[in-house]
Amino acid sequence: DATPNDLEPFWMPFSANRQFKASPRLLVAAQGMYYTSHDNRRILDGTAGLWCCNAGHGHPKIVEAIQTQAAQLDYAPTFQMGHPKAFELAGRLANTMAGDLNHVFFTNSGSESVDTALKIALAYHRARGEGTRTRLIGREKGYHGVGFGGISVGGLGNNRKQFGGLLTGVDHLPHFHNPEHNAFSRGLPEWGAHLADDLEKLVALHDASTIAAVIVEPMVGSAGVIMPPKGYLERLRTLCTKHGILLIFDEVITGFGRLGAPFAVDFFAVEPDLVTTAKGLNSGAVPMGAVFAQDKIYDAIVNAAPPGAIELFHGYTYSAHPLACAAALAALDVYQGEGLFQRAAELAPYWEDAVHALKGLPHVIDLRNLGLVAGIELAAIDGNPGARGYSAFVRAYEAGLLVRVTGDIIALSPPLIVEKDQIDTMFAILADIIRTLD
C-alpha cells in the first residue's frame, strides 16, 4: 500500500506536465450519487464531492438554471448596480436562515466568507466606537479555510506552520475532543461543555474591550469530524453576549441541510451574530459563498456608515455572480421541493446505526456521527501516522467508494439524496476494507 510519502493526490497547483506518481484518480463525469472515473468505473460519492454537492450531482433543475442564466446574462458588476437574481437570492437566503440573520454578503468561497466575517466583526465594533476590539479567537483544531484570516484563526498546525507570521492578536480556545470521555459517543458527546468557559480566561487576560469575535465550526469538519459537546455552543453564546464579543458560526460544512436542519443555527437553536457559508449554498455547482449578518450589524456598518464605506472593504469582482446565483436559487428550490433537509433528519438514525455497527472492527478506535456526517477514526500505525487512513482511502476508491480522509480519520458526508441501500453499500465496503488493513 502507498504510504504518506508517496502521497500524490494533492495536485494543486495543477500543471499540465505534472505526472501522477501512483495510479491516477480522475473524475470525468457525475450524476446523482455517482461519479464516473476516467477508467469508466462508477464511484459512489460518500463525501458529496467535498462536503458540497448536497443535492447530488448534475441535478437537472440546477443544470438548466445555469445554462439559461449563461445564455441570458453571463456577468454583471455588483458595484453601484446589481442584477435581479442577486436580490432574489439574498431574500430567499434570509428567509431560509433563522432569527435576525437577515443580511447577506456574497463571496466566492468558504475562505472568503471567513475573511469577510472577521472584517465585518472588526468594522462593527469600530462603527460603534469600540475600535479597541480587534482580537480574534478561534479554536485548536478549527479549520476556517486558507485565507490569511482563516489560517490565523484556524487551529490546525499543518495549515499554520509554513508561515512565520500570521495575524497577531489571535488566541485559540482548547480543543474539546477527549477520547477518554467521548469515544464512541452517538450524536453529541456529554463531556466537555465546560471547555467553553476558557473564554473567561482570555477575557481576564486581555480584557473584553479588546476582543472582537469568537469563530467556531459548530461541528468540526476538516480536523476529523468532531462533534461539540452537549451545551458547549450554548455556553459560548452566553459568554460572548455577556462580554459584548461577536460569535461567528462557520457553517461552510454544516449549512444547507448537512445536519438534518437548514443550518447548525437551527439544529442547536443557538443564534450567532454572523454565519459563514459556501459549499452547499448552490450544491457545489458554481463557486459561491455567503456571510449572514444580524440586523444590528448591518445597521451599524451599512445603514449608519457614510455612503460607499462598505465598498471599501467588501466586494469581489465575482460577488453574486449571476451563474452562482441562478444555481443557488435552483438548489434552494431542490432542497425545498424534495424536502432534502427533512430527508437528512429522517435518515440520521439509520445512518447512526450504520456508523456504529463498525464498532469492534480492527483498528477502529472511535466512531462519530451527526446528521448525515460520520467520522471513523482508525488507530495510527506506530511511527507512520496517516498511512492507515490513506490506505483506506485508496482501497475505498478502488472498490468504488469516494471518502475523505484526514490523517487516520475517514470522513463521510454523502449527498442528502442518498438511499438506504447506498448507505448499506458504503458501510459494507468500508467494513471489508477496514478488516483487511495492515
Ligand code: PMP
Ligand atoms: N470553513 C470551513 C468550516 C470549511 O470546512 C472550509 C472548507 N472545507 C472552509 C471554511 C473553506 O472553504 P473553501 O475551501 O470554499 O475556501
